[in-house]
Amino acid sequence: MHPTAANQPIYDAIGHDYATHRQEDPSLFQEILNALAGAQTIVNVGAGAGSYEPRDRTVLAVEPSEVMARQRRAGSLPAIRATADHIPLHDGSVDAAMTVLSLHHWGQHQRAGILEMRRVARERVVIVTIDPRVSGQMWLMKDYLQEVAALDDEIFPLPEMICEWLGGKAEVKVIPTRRDITDGMLLSFWAHPERVMSPGARAATSGFARQPAHVVERVVDAIQRDLADGSWDQRYGALRALTELDAGLRLITAQLK
Ligand SMILES: C[S@@+](CC[C@H](N)C(=O)[O-])C[C@H]1O[C@@H](n2cnc3c(N)ncnc32)[C@H](O)[C@@H]1O
Numbered sequence: 587m588h589p590t591a592a593n594q595p596i597y598d599a600i601g602h603d604y605a606t607h608r609q610e611d612p613s614l615f616q617e618i619l620n621a622l623a624g625a626q627t628i629v630n631v632g633a634g635a636g637s638y639e640p641r642d643r644t645v646l647a648v649e650p651s652e653v654m655a656r657q658r659r660a661g662s663l664p665a666i667r668a669t670a671d672h673i674p675l676h677d678g679s680v681d682a683a684m685t686v687l688s689l690h691h692w693g694q695h696q697r698a699g700i701l702e703m704r705r706v707a708r709e710r711v712v713i714v715t716i717d718p719r720v721s722g723q724m725w726l727m728k729d730y731l732q733e734v735a736a737l738d739d740e741i742f743p744l745p746e747m748i749c750e751w752l753g754g755k756a757e758v759k760v761i762p763t764r765r766d767i768t769d770g771m772l773l774s775f776w777a778h779p780e781r782v783m784s785p786g787a788r789a790a791t792s793g794f795a796r797q798p799a800h801v802v803e804r805v806v807d808a809i810q811r812d813l814a815d816g817s818w819d820q821r822y823g824a825l826r827a828l829t830e831l832d833a834g835l836r837l838i839t840a841q842l843k
Contacts, residue, residue: 603786603789603790604634604635604653604654604657604790605635605657606786606790607770607786607787607789607790608634608635608637608769608770608771608790609637609768609769609770610637610638610768610769611764611767611768611769612768613764613767614638614714614761614767614769614835615637615638617759617761617837618638618684618686618712618714618837619640621710621712621759621837621839622640622682622684622710622712623710624681625643625680625681625682625709625710626643626644626681627643627644627645627646627679627680627681627682628640628643628644628645628646628680628681628682628683628684629645629646629647629648629673629675629680629682629683629684629703629706629707630645630646630647630648630684630685630686631648631670631673631683631684631685631688631699631702631703632648632649632650632670632685632686632687632688632689632691632692633647633648633649633654633658633665633688634649634651634654634657634686634688635654635657635658635659636657636658636659636662637686637769638684638686638714639662645662645663646663646666646675646680647662647663647664647665647666648665648666648668648669648670648673649665649666649667650667650668650669652667655667669692669695669699670685670688670689670692670695670698670699670700670702670703671692671695671698671699671702672702673702673703673705673706675706676706677705677706678705678706678707678708679706679708680706680707680708681707681708681709681710682707682709682710682711682712683703683704683706683707683710683711683712684711684712684713685699685703685712685713685714686714687714687715687716687771689713689715689742689743689748690715690716690738690741690742690743691741691792693741696743696751697751700713700748700751700752701751704752704753704840704842707842708842708843709841709842709843710839710840710841710842711752711756711839711840711842712837712838712839713748713752713837713838713839714761714835714836714837714838715742715743715745715748715835715836715838716738716742716773716834716835716836717742717744717745717834717836718735718738718739718742718744718834719744719834720832720833720834721735721738721742721772721773721833721834722735722738722739722834724773724775724776724833724834725776725779725821725822725825726772726775726776726779726782729821730805730808730809731793731794731797731801731805733797733801734772734793734794734796734797737793737796738793745758745836745838748838749838749840752838752840753840753842755840755841756838756839756840757838757839757840758836758837758838759836759837759838759839760832760835760836761835761836761837762830762831762832762833762835763776763777763830763831763832763833763834763835764829764830765777765828765829765830766829770787770790770791771791772791772792772793772794773833773834773835775791776825776831776833777825777826777828777831779809779813779818779822780813782805782806782809782810783806783809783810788802
């Protein structure tokens with residue numbers, strides 16, 4: 587389905603500076619490559635600017651947002667403008683289907699999208715997502731941005747549910763979020779409270795970008811104040827010594843045959 591004005595993708599509004607702040611992270615990329623194993627033909631659903639796509643295989647990208655599709659790297663195939671629930675490919679036409687941090691944007695079509703990934707892939711389906719029960723415990727969501735924790739509970743399907751949609755034969759792997767992760771997803775903020783003060787960094791996360799201005803202002807003011815008077819460090823200073831944390835990132839792999 588080609589997106590219409592009625593379902594104008596959210597990323598057309600928030601994706602303008604995405605590629606600057608959301609650089610592919612080498613360690614997460616390696617996990618995804620391992621999960622894709624020998625797949626030579628891959629469809630990347632909700633592909634965005636093309637992060638985490640193997641460069642040495644044939645990758646088809648499915649991406650509804652024009653703004654995101656335009657940020658794909660030079661030399662990659664143009665994205666197929668469609669949504670996950672109607673992947674315009676024949677049954678079993680690729681070795682693997684992958685999706686990275688996109689499933690929570692599929693609304694009521696999450697199950698349909700996963701079934702589509704199963705339909706078009708011959709061998710495996712690889713999904714990177716977030717367990718909202720874990721991300722909701724991160725200091726940012728727990729103490730400042732409860733709106734995002736509440737929204738995440740609604741929009742992120744639980745890993746168990748995803749496994750069920752995948753046919754019950756999937757594995758879930760915990761992917762710790764490293765302090766030095768180069769992909770500025772909202773979970774990366776666990777180690778970088780100062781990042782909340784950057785409008786660009788905030789705007790590249792759908793968590794912040796979806797909040798009304800007064801909520802963002804409240805959170806920025808509170809964190810700025812708590813950093814300045816030392817209360818953030820009193821409560822969370824121990825985090826500054828950690829190199830990684832389980833902030834909720836999950837890699838789900840289903841072997842289809
Ligand atoms: C957080 S971005 C992730 C992009 C890319 N996978 C990455 O890891 O950088 C989420 C992407 O999902 C796309 N998306 C939103 N709704 C979608 C849908 N119904 N079907 C497929 N993709 C969708 C957005 O346009 C956006 O590019």
